[in-house]
Amino acid sequence: MSADVELNNVSVTFGSFYAAKSVNVKINGGEFFSFLGPSGCGKTTLLRAISGFQDPSEGSVLIDNKDMSGIGPNKRPTSLIFQNLALFPLMSVSENIAFSLEVRGVSKGDRQKRADELLELIALEGQGEKKVHQLSGGQKQRVAIARALAVEPKVLLLDEPLSALDLKLRQRMRTELREIQKRVNITFIYITHDQGEALTMSDRIAVMNEGEIEQIGPCDEVYNNPLTPFVATFVGENNPLFGKVKETNQNKIKIETPDGDFVSTMNENKKLNIGDEAIAFVRPESLFIPRDGDSFDNLIDVDIESFEFEGNIKNFYATLKSGTKIKFSIPNAIDTSSISAGTKLQLGFESTKSSILPKAQLAID
Amino acid sequence: MGNYLFTQPFFKKNGKAVAIYFLVAIVFWFVFLVIIPQLYMLDLSFRSNVPPLARGGPQDYYTMEHYQHFVFGSKTSLDAFNFVDLGVFGRTILVSIMVTIANLLFCYPIAFYIAKIANPSTARLLIVSLIIPFWINELLRSFALRILFANEGVINNFLTGIGIIDQSILFITYDIGLYTGLVYAYILLMMFPLYNAIESLDINQIEAAKDLGSSSLRTHWRIVIPHAKPGIVSGCTMVFMLTVGALATPVVLSSPNTLWFPQLIYQWFNMNDNWSRGSAYSIILLIISVIFVLAMMRIFKVKIGEIIK
Numbered sequence: 001m002s003a004d005v006e007l008n009n010v011s012v013t014f015g016s017f018y019a020a021k022s023v024n025v026k027i028n029g030g031e032f033f034s035f036l037g038p039s040g041c042g043k044t045t046l047l048r049a050i051s052g053f054q055d056p057s058e059g060s061v062l063i064d065n066k067d068m069s070g071i072g073p074n075k076r077p078t079s080l081i082f083q084n085l086a087l088f089p090l091m092s093v094s095e096n097i098a099f100s101l102e103v104r105g106v107s108k109g110d111r112q113k114r115a116d117e118l119l120e121l122i123a124l125e126g127q128g129e130k131k132v133h134q135l136s137g138g139q140k141q142r143v144a145i146a147r148a149l150a151v152e153p154k155v156l157l158l159d160e161p162l163s164a165l166d167l168k169l170r171q172r173m174r175t176e177l178r179e180i181q182k183r184v185n186i187t188f189i190y191i192t193h194d195q196g197e198a199l200t201m202s203d204r205i206a207v208m209n210e211g212e213i214e215q216i217g218p219c220d221e222v223y224n225n226p227l228t229p230f231v232a233t234f235v236g237e238n239n240p241l242f243g244k245v246k247e248t249n250q251n252k253i254k255i256e257t258p259d260g261d262f263v264s265t266m267n268e269n270k271k272l273n274i275g276d277e278a279i280a281f282v283r284p285e286s287l288f289i290p291r292d293g294d295s296f297d298n299l300i301d302v303d304i305e306s307f308e309f310e311g312n313i314k315n316f317y318a319t320l321k322s323g324t325k326i327k328f329s330i331p332n333a334i335d336t337s338s339i340s341a342g343t344k345l346q347l348g349f350e351s352t353k354s355s356i357l358p359k360a361q362l363a364i365d
Numbered sequence: 366m367g368n369y370l371f372t373q374p375f376f377k378k379n380g381k382a383v384a385i386y387f388l389v390a391i392v393f394w395f396v397f398l399v400i401i402p403q404l405y406m407l408d409l410s411f412r413s414n415v416p417p418l419a420r421g422g423p424q425d426y427y428t429m430e431h432y433q434h435f436v437f438g439s440k441t442s443l444d445a446f447n448f449v450d451l452g453v454f455g456r457t458i459l460v461s462i463m464v465t466i467a468n469l470l471f472c473y474p475i476a477f478y479i480a481k482i483a484n485p486s487t488a489r490l491l492i493v494s495l496i497i498p499f500w501i502n503e504l505l506r507s508f509a510l511r512i513l514f515a516n517e518g519v520i521n522n523f524l525t526g527i528g529i530i531d532q533s534i535l536f537i538t539y540d541i542g543l544y545t546g547l548v549y550a551y552i553l554l555m556m557f558p559l560y561n562a563i564e565s566l567d568i569n570q571i572e573a574a575k576d577l578g579s580s581s582l583r584t585h586w587r588i589v590i591p592h593a594k595p596g597i598v599s600g601c602t603m604v605f606m607l608t609v610g611a612l613a614t615p616v617v618l619s620s621p622n623t624l625w626f627p628q629l630i631y632q633w634f635n636m637n638d639n640w641s642r643g644s645a646y647s648i649i650l651l652i653i654s655v656i657f658v659l660a661m662m663r664i665f666k667v668k669i670g671e672i673i674k
Contacts (some may be wrong), residue, residue: 052570073576086569090591097380099587100577142631 002029002186003077005050005152009059012045019045021211022059025203027189029154034190034198036235037208038363040159044159050189051080051157053137063155078155079148083163083331085140085214093143094119094128100151118146121180138169145180156186162197174200195235199223207231209363219364226355232281234363239287239326241280242359245272253356255280258322262298264354277359284315286353287328288347289336302326304343307336318345393435401631403651431645450629450646457626458653464547468604470596471548477589478560481568492560499553507546507617514542514618520605543618543625550614551607555600562596563589595671598661602672606654626650 007028012020020042027033035043048054049061052073061068068076079100086097095102097118098111106114112128114358119125122142132140141161148156158177162170178201181188192198196203206216207230215227226232233240243257254263255278262280272278282298290296304319305325309315311327314336322328328335328347339345370376376384402503410431415424435454438447479488498506513519514536521533536542566589574584590597617623630650633643 051576053576073572074578078576080573082569082573084567084569086567088573088588089406089572099574099579102587103574103577103579103583241429241581 001247001362003064004029004062005155005187005189006062006065007046007059008062010049010056010061011058012042012054013057017040019170020049020056023211023213025206025213025216026213027187029052029187030121030185032178032188032190032201032203034192034202034205034260035194036192036198036270037209038193038234040165041208043208045194045211046160047080047157047159047189050155051078052076062109063244067232068084068271074094077153078157079151079153081144081148081159081161082087083159083161085142085144085161087147088130090133091128092128093124093135096132096143097128097146097150099147104151106347115146115149118150121149121183121268122146131289134147136174137165141165141173142176145177149184151178151188155189158179158188158190158278160194162192163194167216174335177201190354199235200339204278205235207235209361217236224279226357228362229279229362232355232362233280237284237327238281240362241282241320241326241330243278243280245274245276245278246354248272248274259300259320259324261268262300262356263354264353264356272356278356278363279359280354280356282326282349282354284312284329286349287326287347288349290348294348297351298349298354300347300349302328302345302347303342304345306341307339366393376409393559406644406647409641409649412641414641421594432649434642435646435649448480451627453624454626454649456623457609460544460547461605464544464604464608465555467544467548467603468552469559469601472552472555472559472600476556477563478584480564481566481571495553495556503550504613504617505613506550510542510546511537511617514545537618538620540618540620540623543623544617546614546618547608550611550652551604552604555609558596558599558603559598561592562599589651595667598665598667599672600659602658602662605657609654609657610650632673 002104007023007025009053011018015356016300023042023046033048037043045054049056050063050070052068052075055069063077073080076310088099088122091099092190095117096114098106098115101111101114115128116125119128122145124139124142124146127135130142135143141287142327144161146155162173162177165173174197177188190198190201202219204216204218205224207214209230215231217225222231223235226235226238227238232238241255241257241262243255243262245253246256246261247254251265252263253265254261256282257353262282263278267307288296290299300320302320305317305319306315308314309332310329312332314341315327316336317325317327371381378384379387386636410430411427413424413426413428413430415422415480418426435450436447438444438450450480475491479491481493501509511518515521516533516535516537518536521530524530525533534541570588570592571584573582579587610627611625612627612631615628619625619628626646629649630643630646632637633646661667662672
């Protein structure tokens, strides 16, 4: 059983500070939804508003179309997985998992049965008698998930639960979380500052900045068509090229910068007029070294400064005519041994792979 | 010998001067303040009561008479047992246990409030308010309570003044003043171990329990109290030991017809000039305190190391 979660105009204030400001979002039942943003952007506050630990100063939280105001965290159909997991150290693994059943007065035998089922779900059969501190980081993680699922919540809330794990384990847990979500088929709401986590697991993400949602959409849409310079630079990497709008028509927009004119395909929401200050964004992986016969909508002259080898790709750092620095990445499969510091090159990128947005704050500032 | 000593890791790590200072301080404390007085008292409790000049003479011999006196009373008594002293002893222990429990029940909510609910400035204010009264000597605090609880005291005057009662309540006669005084006397020794233990609990543990559907009461029972157990045991043992050995508060606040066990000990030492019997009674009190600590550790399944933390 999954449930819709709806935030209607939710604001949370601490004194005069807005931790969350007029947030509107509708999360569908069974969806894996992530709030993505830098620390202090208000995402944890929103999660606490959904779980019931924080009352919204304005607006309402609806779960399953029911207004949750005045309903405490112990009465909501949600389960929260804490950043530090908050497993109970003095209880065994089984007791931890069955705690929510214990407080509901379920008999000991039934509790044990349910705990065993959940231990099987998280591949920890037969380890119920262990104490929490005897488990590894990844196992603790899974126990926290099992404990949260034991109540059969309609919505599972996850507050950066992977941040304490090392890289390999984190990557494995991403897949595992996604699989668990498919199996139990309930709504997952995930909080993270790690865009890799958000993009790999989520059906949709909401990018947050300073208490407000900047963009909501499927991962590829947010990545390919960012609506604000903040989203463009926070989700993935992006090279900003500052300039002024030179031409617009129905489906193309042209910007004039000190390093040349660039065109981008126009999408809705961008209300730009000729003469407005704007930024053209192009991602490192969308910049190519043209080969014979290639033609690109945009061309740009660069001066290589340095490069680094990352394994699957090679990153190049270069300067433009105006002094602006940009980064581009070439797959390791392509031979780039002739390029080194001091090499002058012309790079190309497609108008469909570039976004031109009104000038505003960047995430990398 | 000296050379051998100074090459030990302890000396190398701390430097000669500091190491010697540490050693002297620790040895002095342990030998002169802990071992010798206790052994001397243990020895004295098994000796006949003779004036200092007769020590080592023919009248100075080892005997069980002081312990026998505690149980059976004086040889001239007609009673089979020393009902008076045993009664005082039993009552002292029983009341001390009640005082310890009352103290725990009283301190737990306050400690929890200060540690987990109050904002930092309120918490500081509350802690200071707890400490300030203890800048005043224990004896004076007892007298203050006596003034409050006296038959013509502040509380009685107030209650009669507003007409709730028309006759003074005999707080002192019924030892209500004494119980209150004893609970209050060592409240900090319950409060701070409890506060420290609760304070160290991750707030997420409480929220996690709540999120999993636990009521407030159950969260305390299953999460907070088990975590605070070492603090509870530590507070209870300290309060019990000090209460059972309290002298100033009972002297000032107990009713004329009740005695507290340390008052008996005091009488043997100072009024009856029988140090041996006083020592025997003190040893009995010590044994009871040790038994209480062991019982607490057994009941709450904590180790001595956890309590001392």
